[in-house]
Structure formats: structure tokens, C-alpha cells
Amino acid sequence: xxxxxxxxxxxxxxxxxxxxxGAFVPVLLALAAIWGYFGLVLPLIDLMSGEADSFRAIFLxxxxxxxxxxxxxxxxxxxxxxxxxxxxxxxxLSAAATAGVCAALLGVLVLSGVPGWLACIIxxxxxxxxxxxxxxxVAYVGxxxxxxxxxxxxxxxxxxxxxxxxxxxxxxxxxxRGIARVLIPDLxxxxxxxxxxxxFAYANLRKQSLRKALGLEQDSxxxxxxxxxxxxxxxxxxxxxxxxxxxxxxLLVLLIAITALLGWxxxxxxxxxxLFAVGGNAESARRVGMKVxxxxxxxxxxxxxxxxxxxxxxxxxxxxVSYTAFAGGSLLxxxxxAAVIGGxxxxxxxGSVWNAILGALVIxxxxxxxxxxxxxxxxxxxxxxxILLLAVAIDALSxxxxxxxx
Amino acid sequence: xxxxxxxxxxxxxxxxLAVRGIQKWFGGVHALRGVDFEVxxxxxxxxxxxxxxxxxxxxxxxxxxxxxxxxxxLLDGKPVEVTSPNDATExxxxxxxxxxxxxxxxxxxxxxxxxAESVKPGWGFLPRLLRPLDDLExxxxxxxxxxxxxxxxxxxxxxxVGGLSGGQRQAxxxxxxxxxxxxxxxxxxxxxxxxxxxxxxxxxxxxxxRETNHAVVYISHNMRDIFEVSDRITVLRHGTNVAxxxxxxxxxxxxxxxxxxxxxxxxxxxx
Ligand SMILES: Nc1ncnc2c1ncn2[C@@H]1O[C@H](COP(=O)(O)OP(=O)(O)OP(=O)(O)O)[C@@H](O)[C@H]1O
Ligand SMILES: [Mg+2]
Numbered sequence: 001x002x003x004x005x006x007x008x009x010x011x012x013x014x015x016x017x018x019x020x021x022g023a024f025v026p027v028l029l030a031l032a033a034i035w036g037y038f039g040l041v042l043p044l045i046d047l048m049s050g051e052a053d054s055f056r057a058i059f060l061x062x063x064x065x066x067x068x069x070x071x072x073x074x075x076x077x078x079x080x081x082x083x084x085x086x087x088x089x090x091x092x093l094s095a096a097a098t099a100g101v102c103a104a105l106l107g108v109l110v111l112s113g114v115p116g117w118l119a120c121i122i123x124x125x126x127x128x129x130x131x132x133x134x135x136x137x138v139a140y141v142g143x144x145x146x147x148x149x150x151x152x153x154x155x156x157x158x159x160x161x162x163x164x165x166x167x168x169x170x171x172x173x174x175x176x177r178g179i180a181r182v183l184i185p186d187l188x189x190x191x192x193x194x195x196x197x198x199x200f201a202y203a204n205l206r207k208q209s210l211r212k213a214l215g216l217e218q219d220s221x222x223x224x225x226x227x228x229x230x231x232x233x234x235x236x237x238x239x240x241x242x243x244x245x246x247x248x249x250x251l252l253v254l255l256i257a258i259t260a261l262l263g264w265x266x267x268x269x270x271x272x273x274x275l276f277a278v279g280g281n282a283e284s285a286r287r288v289g290m291k292v293x294x295x296x297x298x299x300x301x302x303x304x305x306x307x308x309x310x311x312x313x314x315x316x317x318x319x320x321v322s323y324t325a326f327a328g329g330s331l332l333x334x335x336x337x338a339a340v341i342g343g344x345x346x347x348x349x350x351g352s353v354w355n356a357i358l359g360a361l362v363i364x365x366x367x368x369x370x371x372x373x374x375x376x377x378x379x380x381x382x383x384x385x386x387i388l389l390l391a392v393a394i395d396a397l398s399x400x401x402x403x404x405x406x
Numbered sequence: 407x408x409x410x411x412x413x414x415x416x417x418x419x420x421x422x423l424a425v426r427g428i429q430k431w432f433g434g435v436h437a438l439r440g441v442d443f444e445v446x447x448x449x450x451x452x453x454x455x456x457x458x459x460x461x462x463x464x465x466x467x468x469x470x471x472x473x474x475x476x477x478x479x480l481l482d483g484k485p486v487e488v489t490s491p492n493d494a495t496e497x498x499x500x501x502x503x504x505x506x507x508x509x510x511x512x513x514x515x516x517x518x519x520x521x522a523e524s525v526k527p528g529w530g531f532l533p534r535l536l537r538p539l540d541d542l543e544x545x546x547x548x549x550x551x552x553x554x555x556x557x558x559x560x561x562x563x564x565x566x567v568g569g570l571s572g573g574q575r576q577a578x579x580x581x582x583x584x585x586x587x588x589x590x591x592x593x594x595x596x597x598x599x600x601x602x603x604x605x606x607x608x609x610x611x612x613x614x615x616r617e618t619n620h621a622v623v624y625i626s627h628n629m630r631d632i633f634e635v636s637d638r639i640t641v642l643r644h645g646t647n648v649a650x651x652x653x654x655x656x657x658x659x660x661x662x663x664x665x666x667x668x669x670x671x672x673x674x675x676x677x
Contacts, residue, residue: 207542210542211542214542214545214546216542216545216546216549217562217564265536268538268539268541269535269536269537269538269539270523270525270534270535270536270537270539271535271536272539273512273516273520273523273539274535276509276511276512276516277509277512277516277520277521279511280509280510280511280512281507281508281509281510281511283507284507284508284509284520285509285520285521286471286491287469287471287491287503287507288491288507288520288521288522289490289491289492289495289521290521348511349509349510349511349512350511
């Protein structure tokens with residue numbers, strides 16, 4: 001599953017893994033394994049053992065896939081944010097609590113008559129401040145991020161309880177609810193999907209021809225077309241599957257759009273480059289003139305932003321805000337797990353926001369699949385723990401052995 | 407190099423970059439005790455001294471990586487401030503750090519343009535940090551820089567630095583400093599990890615820098631290299647100046663004695 005860990009596979013995979021798409025291979029394989037197990041193997045076993053009279057592909061039914069995506073969306077939003085600080089070699093334990101505070105605030109605001117859109121903007125602003133405040137402590141006071149955000153986790157949990165003394169609040173605002181309820185019409189969903197595919201193919205082919213023109217080494221045709229085809233298949237399959245049940249939900253489109261923006265920023269701008277540089281070697285980054293402290297603060301602000309958006313998404317999807325759904329529940333660990341399972345290194349300098357989305361799907365699929373098989377909450381926790389451990393072990397093994405880390 | 411003088415600070419060529427009375431403390435360690443140093447354009451100034459003499463610390467101060475606790479900077483005789491790496495870069499000071507200061511998780515091209523990434527034109531409405539990177543431009547630059555150093559074993563500028571050999575890394579660090587716009591290039595033990603042929607390349611690079619009227623500072627423990635490439639030699643000991651010699655008028659033995667024992671008769675301490 002993880003080629004980097006094994007020298008014998010290194011050569012064969014390294015060419016693929018160096019490409020844009022290659023880093024997704026391990027997490028995609030993990031996802032395929034989980035889906036194959038819950039979607040095909042388990043129903044087959046049921047069928048053979050006579051427990052079921054026909055092949056019931058409940059897990060892979062469009063309805064379940066739709067729910068799976070929606071369930072994973074909040075985890076994914078937070079995981080995308082957490083990925084940004086992981087790139088620096090920092091961690092944010094307070095993301096879920098921040099999301100909780102933002103969601104609670106959102107609920108209270110709309111209840112008191114603030115229009116939904118305005119409440120969302122306020123809440124996003126608050127989230128950014130909450131993140132940046134922690135970033136300031138990490139960067140300028142020099143407290144390790146683990147400690148700062150642990151304190152943040154506790155403090156923000158308390159804050160959420162202050163805002164929501166009852167621990168629960170229904171959110172009926174049409175704007176807020178609309179984010180999760182609005183569906184993109186089938187046809188438009190397909191058009192959107194095809195447009196994205198076309199753009200992706202165009203960008204890749206153009207880059208390739210530019211490389212040729214400049215006399216630079218080129219990706220192999222196999223790698224190039226491989227990633228275009230794989231990307232197209234995935235996008236089209238997702239859109240068609242969602243259309244088969246309902247339609248493409250606005251929430252997913254927003255999530256993908258935000259992730260695409262952050263993905264572009266992290267990989268294709270000087271700011272993104274500096275995130276990786278600081279994560280790889282903060283002292284080197286400082287010595288070439290990067291503003292390491294400001295970069296740290298901004299990264300925590302981005303986590304705050306994503307946590308606020310996660311809070312909005314959550315409130316929208318559940319139609320309510322509850323303490324357990326955010327601050328007090330398993331959201332934080334699932335989000336960090338998602339980022340790490342996606343292949344983002346806890347040691348900094350390696351990872352991608354897209355991997356966080358896939359990691360969130362892995363976590364979401366595990367939970368969903370185990371639910372369907374009637375597994376207990378205890379089983380779910382233990383399996384999730386094992387998967388997380390596996391992912392971190394792979395991360396540790398695939399680090400360059402002599403790497404100076406951060 | 408007409409100088410008759412072994413004393414500090416009275417050099418023949420007019421100094422391009424000069425520092426006076428540099429003091430640097432690390433907690434209780436007094437690493438630089440009023441050091442004077444200077445280098446002229448078209449000159450290779452060697453900086454020698456035993457381990458821990460303060461050579462790297464002085465270079466880091468000049469490059470803005472460390473903030474001096476006291477002392478003045480002069481560029482072409484005019485006082486300047488160097489309080490950050492950006493200040494130094496803007497003054498045209500480039501450095502190859504002893505520890506190379508590379509990011510192992512990034513590829514060769516990214517390391518070569520680290521902190522000075524090319525961006526695509528036409529995105530002026532965005533802050534510079536958020537404009538799209540021009541990856542291809544950086545790769546082209548990287549290829550040129552690497553070709554100039556003739557690092558033939560390096561397969562691809564898209565290889566991650568973490569997977570390269572020590573010598574290849576050193577070559578990349580040198581290429582980064584040499585490739586940038588600069589008037590002063592400082593190399594802190596640039597050949598420590600290099601083989602014979604690569605060391606020759608670096609010495610050629612240093613000579614070429616001198617020919618192109620750069621001010622070059624060259625730190626090394628290898629006397630043969632120093633006598634081959636330098637015009638003058640500054641000796642540091644225990645964080646103080648011992649003396650500055652004209653290479654053609656001295657010999658390795660004299661330098662080694664100065665490094666290890668200082669000047670027996672008079673003390674070149676300028677502090
Ligand atoms: N970051 C630091 N923190 C504390 N002390 C330092 C630091 N950097 C250097 N020193 C101390 O300053 C003194 C000078 O160190 P420096 O690295 O400048 O020596 P050097 O002349 O470059 O030696 P070498 O030939 O071994 O590279 C040493 O005593 C060292 O212990
Ligand atoms: Mg040194």
C-alpha cells in the first residue's frame with residue numbers, strides 16, 4: 001500500500017508518485033480496500049452463508065454513497081484546514097472546538113434575527129481570529145503548538161458551553177440550511193464535472209507542451225494520461241452516482257471549490273512554497289528571508305477559517321448545533337486522522353489538502369460501513385484507532401531516514 | 407595587492423563590504439569580540455581560524471541570519487543596516503552556509519529559488535505571495551545554474567534534495583548563492599563534502615566570481631585551496647582578529663601559527 005516504505009518497490013512507484021496524482025495512490029488504495037470490503041466482500045459472504053437471499057450492495061448504493069459524502073464533509077473541511085498546519089510541522093487540536101464555537105455562535109445569531117449570510121460572515125471572521133490568536137502564541141511567544149491548541153481545545157469547549165448552555169440548538173435559517181439542502185440540477189452537475197475534467201486535462205497538456213518548448217524533462221505519456229484518465233473517471237463517476245440518488249449537493253461543490261483554492265495556494269504560490277519550506281527546514285526558510293512567524297500565524301488563521309466553515313457546514317447539515325457533534329465528540333480526532341491517513345506528514349513539509357479529503361472519506365467510509373454491519377461503537381473506535389496507527393506508521397517509515405525533519 | 411601591512415583594517419583595495427567592531431553573544435558565549443572584516447570587489451578574501459574561532463558566526467552576521475550585538479556595516483564606505491536576511495540580499499550579499507540551509511522536502515529547482523521564487527507576470531492585482539509560481543521558469547534557471555557548476559551526476563532538477571548525496575547538496579547550495587544577483591558571495595567551507603574534481607569546479611567558480619568583479623569570501627581549512635584561490639587572508643582566533651595577510655607575501659606555516667597561537671609579539675586584537 002505504501003511504496004516509499006519498501007525499497008524494492010521504490011523505483012517502480014517513484015516515477016508515479018512524483019507526479020501530481022502519485023501521492024494519492026496509497027490513500028486511494030486504502031479507500032478501494034474499504035469500499036471493496038464493505039461493498040462487495042461482506043455482501044458476498046452474506047449471500048454465500050445464506051444470510052441474505054440476494055446480493056445486497058447497500059454500501060455501494062448511490063443513496064449510501066451520497067450519505068457517506070455528506071457525513072464526511074465536515075470532517076473533510078476540518079482536515080483540509082489541519083493539513084495546512086501539519087505542513088508546518090505544527091498541529092491544531094482545537095479545530096473541532098473552534099468549529100463548535102462558530103456553529104454555536106451561528107445558531108445564536110440567526111436565532112436573534114441576524115440574516116443567515118451575515119451570520120456566516122461574522123462566524124468566519126470569528127473563526128479566523130480564534131485561529132490566529134493561537135498562531136500568535138505559537139509563533140511569537142514560542143509555545144509548542146500542541147500545548148497552545150490543547151489549551152485552545154479546553155478553552156473553546158468551555159466557550160461553546162457558555163454560548164449554548166443547553167448544549168443544543170436548532171438552526172432553521174433557510175440560508176444556513178440551504179447550503180446542505182440545495183442540489184445542483186443533474187444536468188448542471190454533469191456540465192460542471194465535465195468542465196472541471198476539461199480544465200484539468202487542458203492544464204496538464206499545456207504544461208507538458210510548455211515543458212517541451214523549454215526543453216525541460218517531461219512526464220512520461222503514461223503518467224500524464226494516466227492522471228488525466230483517472231481524474232476524469234473519478235469525477236464523472238462521483239457526479240453520476242450522486243445524480244443517481246439525488247443530485248450534486250451545493251455543500252460538496254463548496255467544499256471542493258474551497259479545497260481547490262487552498263490546494264492551488266499551497267502548491268502554486270510563493271506563500272504555499274513557504275509553508276513547505278518552513279515545514280521542511282524552518283531555519284533555512286528564515287535564512288532565505290521568509291517571514292516564518294507570520295507564515296505560522298497565517299496557517300493557524302486558515303485552520304480557524306476552515307473550522308468556521310466546518311461549523312457552518314455542520315449546522316447546515318444537521319439543522320442543529322450540539323455540543324457532542326463538534327467540540328465534545330470525535331470530530332477532532334477524525335479530522336486529524338483524516339489528514340494523516342491522507343498521507344500528510346506529522347513531521348511537516350509533506351502533504352496535500354486533497355489527500356485530506358480522501359482521508360476523510362476513508363474515515364467516513366469506515367464509520368459508515370461499520371454502522372451498516374451493525375458494529376458497536378466500541379468496534380468502530382478500535383478499528384479507527386488501528387487504521388490511524390497504520391497511517392502514522394507508514395508516515396514514519398516513509399520519512400527519509402537521515403532527514404533533519406523540521 | 408600592494409599592501410605591506412599585516413595589521414587589520416588598512417587594506418590596499420578599497421573595501422566593498424566592511425564591518426567594524428562586531429560583537430556577538432550567544433547567551434554566555436562571547437563568540438565575536440569586536441571583529442573587523444572587509445572584502446573588496448574583484449578580490450577573494452579567505453577567512454581562516456580554528457574550529458569555533460567564529461568564522462561561521464561572522465558570516466551569518468554579514469548575511470543577516472544573526473543580529474550583531476554591536477558593530478557597524480559599511481558598503482562602499484556608506485553605513486548600512488543589516489538586521490535581516492532580506493537586508494543582506496538587497497545589498498547583494500549571498501552566502502553558502504556551512505550547513506547548506508536546504509529544504510530536503512523540496513526539489514532542486516525549488517531550493518535554488520527558495521525565497522526568491524519566480525512568479526508569472528500579469529497577476530499584479532494579487533499580493534506577491536499569492537501570485538502563481540512560474541515553476542517552469544524556475545526549472546530553466548535551475549538547469550542553467552546546475553550546468554554551470556557541471557554537476558553531472560545530478561539527474562533531474564525535480565529530484566528531492568533529501569535524496570541527494572552530500573556533495574550534490576553542496577553544489578546546489580553553491581549554485582543558489584552564485585546564481586543570484588549579488589556583489590558579495592561568501593562561501594563557508596563549500597568544498598568540505600566534495601571530491602577532487604568537484605572541488606576544482608568550486609575553485610574555478612570562485613575565480614570566475616573574482617573575474618566578474620564580485621567580492622568573494624572563502625572559508626576553508628584546506629591551506630592548499632586557500633593559497634591557490636585567495637588574494638588576502640584574514641585570521642580569526644577566539645572571536646578576535648589576529649591579522650590580515652596578503653596571500654602572495656605569506657606562507658601556510660605562518661598562517662597556521664597565527665591560527666593556533668596568534669601573533670606572539672604583538673596582538674592584532676582590534677576590539
Ligand atoms: N547558535 C549558536 N548558539 C550558541 N553558540 C553558538 C552558536 N553558533 C555558534 N556558537 C558558538 O560560537 C563560537 C563560534 O562558532 P562558529 O560556528 O562561528 O565557529 P567556526 O569558526 O565556524 O568553526 P568551524 O571551523 O568548526 O566551522 C563557538 O564557540 C560556538 O560554540
Ligand atoms: Mg563554521
